[in-house]
Amino acid sequence: MSKNISIDTSDGSSSNSRVDKNKNKYKKGRFPVKKTILGILAFISLMIILGTGLFAYFASTSPQITYQSLSSDNSTKIYDDKKHVISRLGAQNRDYVKNNKIPTQLKQAVTSIEDRRFYKHKGVDPIGILGAAASNVTGSSLGLQGGSTLTQQLVKLSVFSTAYSDRTLKRKSQEAWLALKVERTYSKDKILEFYINKVYMGNNVYGMQTAAEYYYGKPLSKLSLPELALLAGMPQSPSGYNPYLYPEYATQRRNQVLNAMVRTKTISSEQAQKAKSVSVKKGLTKTHKKTELSTVKQKYIDSYLKQVIQELKSKGLKTNSGLKVYTNLDLSAQKHLYKLANNSPEVGFPNNRMQIGATLVDSQTGKVKAMLGSRKNNKVAFGLNRAVQTDRSSGSTMKPLMDYGPAIEYLKYPTYQLVNDTPYTYPGTSTSLKDFDYKYQGTITMHKALIESRNIPAIRTLQNVGINKATEFLSNLGITFNDTPNLQNGIGAYISSEQEAAAYAAFANSGTYHKPYLINKITFPDGKSTNYETKPVTAMSPETAFMITSMLKGVMNNQMGSGTEAKVPGLYEAGKTGSTQYPDNSYKGVLPGYAAMDSWFTGYTKNYSLSIWTGYDRPMEVGNYLSANDLSIAQKIYKYEMQYISQNLSNEDWVKPANLTQVSNNGLTDYYINGYSAIQPDKTSGGFSSSAIYNNQPSTSSGNQSRYASSAESNNQRNSSSSAPSQESSSDKHESANSSSQESSESSANSSSSSVSNTSSSSIQSNNSSESSSNSSN
Numbered sequence: 001m002s003k004n005i006s007i008d009t010s011d012g013s014s015s016n017s018r019v020d021k022n023k024n025k026y027k028k029g030r031f032p033v034k035k036t037i038l039g040i041l042a043f044i045s046l047m048i049i050l051g052t053g054l055f056a057y058f059a060s061t062s063p064q065i066t067y068q069s070l071s072s073d074n075s076t077k078i079y080d081d082k083k084h085v086i087s088r089l090g091a092q093n094r095d096y097v098k099n100n101k102i103p104t105q106l107k108q109a110v111t112s113i114e115d116r117r118f119y120k121h122k123g124v125d126p127i128g129i130l131g132a133a134a135s136n137v138t139g140s141s142l143g144l145q146g147g148s149t150l151t152q153q154l155v156k157l158s159v160f161s162t163a164y165s166d167r168t169l170k171r172k173s174q175e176a177w178l179a180l181k182v183e184r185t186y187s188k189d190k191i192l193e194f195y196i197n198k199v200y201m202g203n204n205v206y207g208m209q210t211a212a213e214y215y216y217g218k219p220l221s222k223l224s225l226p227e228l229a230l231l232a233g234m235p236q237s238p239s240g241y242n243p244y245l246y247p248e249y250a251t252q253r254r255n256q257v258l259n260a261m262v263r264t265k266t267i268s269s270e271q272a273q274k275a276k277s278v279s280v281k282k283g284l285t286k287t288h289k290k291t292e293l294s295t296v297k298q299k300y301i302d303s304y305l306k307q308v309i310q311e312l313k314s315k316g317l318k319t320n321s322g323l324k325v326y327t328n329l330d331l332s333a334q335k336h337l338y339k340l341a342n343n344s345p346e347v348g349f350p351n352n353r354m355q356i357g358a359t360l361v362d363s364q365t366g367k368v369k370a371m372l373g374s375r376k377n378n379k380v381a382f383g384l385n386r387a388v389q390t391d392r393s394s395g396s397t398m399k400p401l402m403d404y405g406p407a408i409e410y411l412k413y414p415t416y417q418l419v420n421d422t423p424y425t426y427p428g429t430s431t432s433l434k435d436f437d438y439k440y441q442g443t444i445t446m447h448k449a450l451i452e453s454r455n456i457p458a459i460r461t462l463q464n465v466g467i468n469k470a471t472e473f474l475s476n477l478g479i480t481f482n483d484t485p486n487l488q489n490g491i492g493a494y495i496s497s498e499q500e501a502a503a504y505a506a507f508a509n510s511g512t513y514h515k516p517y518l519i520n521k522i523t524f525p526d527g528k529s530t531n532y533e534t535k536p537v538t539a540m541s542p543e544t545a546f547m548i549t550s551m552l553k554g555v556m557n558n559q560m561g562s563g564t565e566a567k568v569p570g571l572y573e574a575g576k577t578g579s580t581q582y583p584d585n586s587y588k589g590v591l592p593g594y595a596a597m598d599s600w601f602t603g604y605t606k607n608y609s610l611s612i613w614t615g616y617d618r619p620m621e622v623g624n625y626l627s628a629n630d631l632s633i634a635q636k637i638y639k640y641e642m643q644y645i646s647q648n649l650s651n652e653d654w655v656k657p658a659n660l661t662q663v664s665n666n667g668l669t670d671y672y673i674n675g676y677s678a679i680q681p682d683k684t685s686g687g688f689s690s691s692a693i694y695n696n697q698p699s700t701s702s703g704n705q706s707r708y709a710s711s712a713e714s715n716n717q718r719n720s721s722s723s724a725p726s727q728e729s730s731s732d733k734h735e736s737a738n739s740s741s742q743e744s745s746e747s748s749a750n751s752s753s754s755s756v757s758n759t760s761s762s763s764i765q766s767n768n769s770s771e772s773s774s775n776s777s778n
Contacts, residue, residue, distance in 0.1 A: 074322030202238030303373030357386030366514025395578025575603025
């Protein structure tokens with residue numbers, strides 16, 4: 001019997017269905033997790049892509065970082081003639097120190113506290129960033145380090161703002177990118193050098209070398225371990241860790257640095273403990289002379305310093321390029337000149353508005369030893385320097401330079417050369433020339449005319465010389481004109497006190513001229529130096545220089561001289577006054593007859609030449625004129641300054657050149673160049689009065705009379721080769737011809753006026769102010 005076996009598939013189907021359901025459930029549960037993971041990975045990838053792109057974009061817009069920005073704006077130090085620092089120029093007070101001059105312990109201290117993985121990373125330190133983040137979470141950082149590397153800090157200090165508000169994602173990205181570039185360009189030692197010189201150290205001090213001088217009064221190489229540790233820790237909070245104000249906090253920070261050095265095994269625990277036992281106040285200097293310059297000193301040297309900056313610029317040098325500039329400044333002379341102009345009751349300035357421009361140069365070298373361009377002007381740094389301005393007339397101080405100097409040099413005039421002080425009109429014009437006393441003395445000697453500062457003889461002499469030769473003579477003395485010079489410049493030209501002091505120094509230096517200069521030497525950051533001494537120029541013969549000096553001595557020594565108030569008793573010196581008056585046609589009856597716009601005195605010894613201008617910046621304003629008393633102020637300043645600077649120097653008279661012969665003439669000592677004793681003709685008039693020739697005929701120093709030609713014809717025949725400039729212009733010749741025919745009768749008509757008036761020295765001083773700027777100067 002067969003059995004039918006049947007299989008119940010219902011249960012089986014049911015069983016399979018449960019398995020499938022379980023599988024489906026498993027699959028349904030697994031897919032969301034996978035999707036989540038994939039989504040997260042996709043998001044991270046997207047963020048990385050976006051972050052990379054954003055970083056690349058930020059990096060592409062990064063500022064340029066250069067060697068100059070990394071190495072800092074180095075301050076330039078200015079020294080006086082005794083090699084003392086008198087000023088620092090530049091945006092920041094910083095002394096740059098090279099890597100080989102940085103103590104190893106300072107490098108170790110800086111890297112230990114700021115970036116202990118400095119020598120391992122490439123500018124950005126991911127491990128350091130993670131460590132800083134972890135420390136911030138756990139609160140275990142102890143304030144020792146952040147996520148930025150030392151290189152990133154350098155970049156931030158060099159090209160970015162350090163303000164907290166500027167810490168943006170863009171800035172941090174650019175900072176990291178530039179740090180990578182810096183690491184690829186420079187060595188670790190160079191980067192550390194940049195950083196140590198860059199950081200701000202409080203009290204307007206930048207760089208640890210300058211900080212060493214400021215806080216301890218010595219260079220980094222002389223500091224001890226505790227001192228170096230303090231400096232290494234200060235950049236985090238320069239004000240908060242100031243050892244003068246907050247010694248407790250400074251001690252804590254210093255000890256943190258020492259502990260960090262122990263952890264990096266750059267010092268031992270014993271060394272750290274010994275350093276910690278030293279008071280943080282030990283070694284601190286009480287003054288900061290090496291890094292701070294008082295405002296008092298700055299006001300003394302303001303004008304001089306401004307001109308030093310101009311000289312640096314003219315040499316193509318910047319004030320923030322880490323130079324050492326050695327000047328010719330005599331700080332003692334500078335201070336004394338400043339005090340005379342600002343605080344001296346002996347000088348007697350009438351008010352604070354009246355100004356000054358003065359320059360003192362070494363007669364033998366042209367070195368500018370002192371310069372003052374203003375007074376009562378302490379609120380303005382680098383203000384108007386009137387010592388180098390060329391917008392005021394020099395008055396009669398031009399007479400030795402443009403009139404009598406060239407006459408001796410080119411025409412071989414003796415100092416007793418006859419000149420006519422008779423009515424004179426500028427050739428081709430209707431402008432007449434007057435003297436300060438509005439009088440005429442007839443025929444007098446050139447020597448007497450210069451002592452008394454007579455204008456007409458000076459202009460007649462210039463006309464005889466010729467403008468071309470006169471300007472050639474001036475050019476040799478560093479004086480040039482922007483416009484074509486004319487005869488009127490013989491009694492006043494627009495030159496500076498610096499130019500005039502240097503020009504007069506050539507008289508003192510036997511005719512040798514040196515261009516004035518303030519900078520003697522510059523040492524560059526690489527250690528190389530350049531000297532800037534000016535080359536000597538033979539501006540005139542020693543005979544000319546000596547003869548001018550002999551006459552200018554009389555300006556100060558002779559009772560009739562215009563510069564007697566400048567005389568320093570017992571000192572061998574020579575000098576000349578100068579002043580300019582208001583135009584007669586504009587101010588006659590409005591101002592006192594003695595009112596003047598400018599007053600000058602320029603004088604010299606064998607050691608120094610000093611030129612001084614005084615006046616008002618706006619002389620046309622009411623009350624801004626120089627009175628008779630004011631005209632002596634320039635002389636007084638010269639006297640007291642020259643007396644001060646000459647007190648410890650040799651006092652030597654000038655030695656007569658062998659080619660000169662000395663003669664006596666009416667109480668004056670005169671000279672002539674051997675072979676040229678004859679009196680030269682005057683092309684501007686018909687000749688000289690015979691009585692004047694006789695009265696002024698000198699005798700030799702031994703008492704024997706010299707031979708002189710008694711007529712213009714014999715003089716002309718004897719000295720035809722030197723009686724006129726070889727390159728005299730046609731206009732000069734035309735002017736000479738006109739004035740010769742025009743004034744021949746005037747000369748004889750005034751011959752009776754040739755005697756010297758018995759005016760006292762004091763009355764001459766008061767009459768000095770009667771000049772006219774268009775007609776006269778004293």
